[in-house]
Amino acid sequence: QKEVEQNSGPLSVPEGAIASLNCTYSDRGSQSFFWYRQYSGKSPELIMFIYSNGDKEDGRFTAQLNKASQYVSLLIRDSQPSDSATYLCAVLDSWGKLQFGAGTQVVVTP
Amino acid sequence: DAGITQSPRYKITETGRQVTLMCHQTWSHSYMFWYRQDLGHGLRLIYYSAAADITDKGEVPDGYVVSRSKTENFPLTLESATRSQTSVYFCASSEGDRESYEQYFGPGTRLTVT
Numbered sequence: 001q002k003e004v005e006q007n008s009g010p011l012s013v014p015e016g017a018i019a020s021l022n023c024t025y026s027d028r029g030s031q032s033f034f035w036y037r038q039y040s041g042k043s044p045e046l047i048m049f050i051y052s053n054g055d056k057e058d059g060r061f062t063a064q065l066n067k068a069s070q071y072v073s074l075l076i077r078d079s080q081p082s083d084s085a086t087y088l089c090a091v092l093d094s095w096g097k098l099q100f101g102a103g104t105q106v107v108v109t110p
Numbered sequence: 111d112a113g114i115t116q117s118p119r120y121k122i123t124e125t126g127r128q129v130t131l132m133c134h135q136t137w138s139h140s141y142m143f144w145y146r147q148d149l150g151h152g153l154r155l156i157y158y159s160a161a162a163d164i165t166d167k168g169e170v171p172d173g174y175v176v177s178r179s180k181t182e183n184f185p186l187t188l189e190s191a192t193r194s195q196t197s198v199y200f201c202a203s204s205e206g207d208r209e210s211y212e213q214y215f216g217p218g219t220r221l222t223v224t
Contacts, residue, residue, distance in 0.1 A: 008150070042155070043200055043215035051127050053194055088152060097168070100145075102152035 005093050006101035013108050019076040021104050029094030033072045036088040079108045117217040129188045131219050133201030135147040142184040146197040191223045
């Protein structure tokens with residue numbers, strides 16, 4: 001079983017709609033959670049981090065964390081074609097190692 | 111502000127050859143990392159370093175060697191390249207703050223082993 005699981009997609013989202021990305025993790029001692037965006041052929045860049053249960057909003061992005069369910073999600077509101085990318089979930093596990101999921105590809109269609 | 115750079119950006123080599131991938135950061139970050147990214151696997155940690163002269167294995171260290179004599183440089187060497195090491199390699203750096211563990215990634219090196 002992988003430490004961090006994500007649906008690979010592609011997740012097709014109409015422009016202006018909400019994209020919902022999900023991530024589950026296996027290490028119950030994990031404390032910090034990150035969402036990276038990676039455009040095709042480019043390097044990952046951090047867009048959000050969260051370490052408390054609940055929601056955290058930053059512009060059009062909202063990260064949601066539920067430690068009891070070992071679940072973290074990312075919502076992208078008012079999706080734009082420029083949001084088309086692969087989104088990587090990363091979890092700082094109890095050993096202090098950052099574990100990445102395989103990523104979810106998002107395609108925003110005009 | 112150059113940030114974090116990698117060289118070469120593209121490399122083709124033959125099986126059995128030694129290859130060194132370079133990574134340089136200008137932020138004086140304590141932590142540096144090497145990842146490989148393969149389709150379906152996401153990013154997998156090869157080696158990391160908490161400071162100069164301190165390195166440790168990650169998830170997939172076999173066949174790789176690292177060194178860190180200076181804070182700003184973290185070269186990755188494939189001692190005898192194999193086809194299974196064909197991948198995109200990313201170097202990253204971080205201040206290492208456990209709460210906001212933002213890693214800054216270099217542009218990547220695409221390595222092909224023939």
